Amino acid sequence: MKKFFAILFLFTFLSSTGFAGEKDMKENNLKWWQCKPVYQVYPKSFFDTDGTGSGDINGITSKLDYLKSLDVGAIWITPVYPSPMVDNGYDIADYTGINESFGSMDDFDKLLAEAKKRDIKIVMDLVFNHTSDKHEWFLESKKNTKNPKADWYIWRDAKDGKEPTNWRAIFGGSAWTWCEERKQYYLHTFAKEQPDLNWNNPDVRRALYDAANFWLSKGVGGFRIDAITYIKKPRTFTDGKPDGKDGTVNIHTMTANQPGILDFLREFKHRVFDGKDIFTVGEANGVSARELPEWVGKDGVFDMLFEFSHVDLPFDAAEIWCYPKEWKLTDLKRALSNSQKATRDNGWYPIFFENHDQPRSVNHFFPEGADPKKAAKALATVLMTMRGTPFIYQGQELGMTNVSWNDIEKYNDISSHGQYEFAIKEGFSPDDAMKFVRYFSRDNARTPMQWNDEANAGFSPEGVKTWLPVNENYKTINAEAEEKDSDSVLAFYRKLGALRRAHETLIAGDYKEIFSDSEEIFAFERSFNGETLTTLVNFSLKPVKVPAEIVNKNLVLSSEKVFDDSELQPLEARIYKIK
Ligand code: GLC
Numbered sequence: 001m002k003k004f005f006a007i008l009f010l011f012t013f014l015s016s017t018g019f020a021g022e023k024d025m026k027e028n029n030l031k032w033w034q035c036k037p038v039y040q041v042y043p044k045s046f047f048d049t050d051g052t053g054s055g056d057i058n059g060i061t062s063k064l065d066y067l068k069s070l071d072v073g074a075i076w077i078t079p080v081y082p083s084p085m086v087d088n089g090y091d092i093a094d095y096t097g098i099n100e101s102f103g104s105m106d107d108f109d110k111l112l113a114e115a116k117k118r119d120i121k122i123v124m125d126l127v128f129n130h131t132s133d134k135h136e137w138f139l140e141s142k143k144n145t146k147n148p149k150a151d152w153y154i155w156r157d158a159k160d161g162k163e164p165t166n167w168r169a170i171f172g173g174s175a176w177t178w179c180e181e182r183k184q185y186y187l188h189t190f191a192k193e194q195p196d197l198n199w200n201n202p203d204v205r206r207a208l209y210d211a212a213n214f215w216l217s218k219g220v221g222g223f224r225i226d227a228i229t230y231i232k233k234p235r236t237f238t239d240g241k242p243d244g245k246d247g248t249v250n251i252h253t254m255t256a257n258q259p260g261i262l263d264f265l266r267e268f269k270h271r272v273f274d275g276k277d278i279f280t281v282g283e284a285n286g287v288s289a290r291e292l293p294e295w296v297g298k299d300g301v302f303d304m305l306f307e308f309s310h311v312d313l314p315f316d317a318a319e320i321w322c323y324p325k326e327w328k329l330t331d332l333k334r335a336l337s338n339s340q341k342a343t344r345d346n347g348w349y350p351i352f353f354e355n356h357d358q359p360r361s362v363n364h365f366f367p368e369g370a371d372p373k374k375a376a377k378a379l380a381t382v383l384m385t386m387r388g389t390p391f392i393y394q395g396q397e398l399g400m401t402n403v404s405w406n407d408i409e410k411y412n413d414i415s416s417h418g419q420y421e422f423a424i425k426e427g428f429s430p431d432d433a434m435k436f437v438r439y440f441s442r443d444n445a446r447t448p449m450q451w452n453d454e455a456n457a458g459f460s461p462e463g464v465k466t467w468l469p470v471n472e473n474y475k476t477i478n479a480e481a482e483e484k485d486s487d488s489v490l491a492f493y494r495k496l497g498a499l500r501r502a503h504e505t506l507i508a509g510d511y512k513e514i515f516s517d518s519e520e521i522f523a524f525e526r527s528f529n530g531e532t533l534t535t536l537v538n539f540s541l542k543p544v545k546v547p548a549e550i551v552n553k554n555l556v557l558s559s560e561k562v563f564d565d566s567e568l569q570p571l572e573a574r575i576y577k578i579k
Pocket of ligand 1: 087090091127226227283356357
């Protein structure tokens with residue numbers, strides 16, 4: 001009987017409110033980018049229209065209707081600028097061009113125009129901590145110590161015939177590379193092909209602001225700003241306490257978020273972002289939730305900040321894959337709730353569980369053995385009902401999963417190679433080193449998008465070799481199959497999207513975590529204008545009793561068919577409403 005009423009209510013609700021039509025969001029004074037999800041596209045893996053095995057800009061344009069069906073307000077595209085692609089575009093050789101492998105500037109302009117027709121903004125990725133070593137600025141700078149760009153990068157003499165400090169680059173190896181031409185070392189936070197720019201030089205800053213303004217004049221809707229916490233270097237360069245057996249220390253520990261960084265960023269904001277109807281989201285590894293108010297909001301420098309406390313739970317600051325830590329659900333909840341608290345009165349939070357640098361979330365946040373489809377829906381519920389702008393990474397809406405390759409040579413991701421070599425140096429066996437790579441590799445998120453069950457998952461035409469192998473599970477996990485299945489992860493994302501449109505509470509409402517001590521349930525309330533919606537997600541693989549306070553509330557949406565009102569099934573997510 002209970003089951004009958006639960007299902008009856010669910011259907012009555014679906015047809016009578018949320019899914020019948022949109023309401024105006026008039027009362028909350030929020031900006032456009034606070035009201036709709038942002039979708040992240042990794043263009044190389046999104047859709048290949050010219051049969052090269054690699055995705056392109058026209059591929060994004062041709063899928064705009066699909067993205068519109070997810071009701072996204074903006075698409076953040078990772079770098080499409082000319083680049084030798086050592087780090088898949090994060091090594092930029094020209095800030096105001098388009099990489100031929102992705103298409104042309106005309107293709108880009110067409111994407112902007114077509115997106116605009118659908119009321120979708122295009123958001124660019126600004127990589128301003130470093131350039132490619134093939135950028136003409138670096139080619140000039142490396143010639144000698146006297147040329148006009150001599151001071152555009154960070155150069156130091158050798159110390160006792162060796163690297164100036166013991167800093168290890170984030171992708172492995174020394175953070176210093178010797179340049180024979182100039183007879184000095186240059187600093188690189190990431191790969192040796194990604195030399196760090198010298199932000200102390202006003203000419204460098206001016207050139208970067210010009211580049212950002214170039215894209216604004218085209219009408220882009222904002223920026224994701226890459227690796228921004230590394231732009232300010234310490235006043236003096238000294239050795240750090242080694243965290244590896246080879247005597248090196250991760251550069252992050254030595255240079256991230258240095259005092260004075262906000263002065264640079266205030267200038268950046270003033271010269272580029274102020275007064276524009278855009279949004280900015282900084283990638284801010286090294287900034288804690290406590291510091292968020294200085295970075296975002298009224299007096300902050302960005303609109304939002306990606307901070308990593310929740311995705312980095314398995315690591316200490318140095319992010320060494322071969323020394324992962326155990327973590328519990330309460331750790332995850334605390335990390336997320338801290339960010340919610342920090343942005344409650346000031347600023348805004350970009351909610352994310354995936355991006356092109358993270359493993360797939362269904363493998364990252366749930367116990368081993370979790371059903372990926374159920375897990376994907378459970379996490380989608382958190383993503384789409386917390387306070388902030390949800391960022392959906394391509395394929396997350398299908399429940400795409402990690403890959404499982406045995407050979408390091410199969411991996412393209414530069415950081416997977418660096419972490420593998422580091423693990424071997426630390427004394428791990430190749431098999432063990434591969435376990436860490438399989439779990440944490442960025443390639444997990446970079447395999448081609450799964451569009452259908454045909455050859456190459458419909459990403460590239462049949463017979464083409466895709467730049468990274470397609471995940472073997474594409475026959476069942478793919479957009480076309482999920483379009484037809486009302487119980488699919490994709491269908492569930494759309495339901496959540498419709499629920500957000502129907503309930504302003506999910507957009508503008510306050511956030512309050514409840515049952516915070518539970519190691520099984522993640523639960524929180526959103527309240528606005530007298531309405532309260534409660535999200536309840538069972539992160540465990542066991543059935544869990546619905547807390548007595550909730551059991552009699554109105555069920556609005558559930559990720560599974562409800563058999564028993566009083567019990568959440570493993571990985572089930574529910575949303576209740578209190579009148
Ligand atoms: C950021 C990007 C990552 C890139 C790195 C260097 O963390 O998200 O993909 O490798 O910066 O630019």
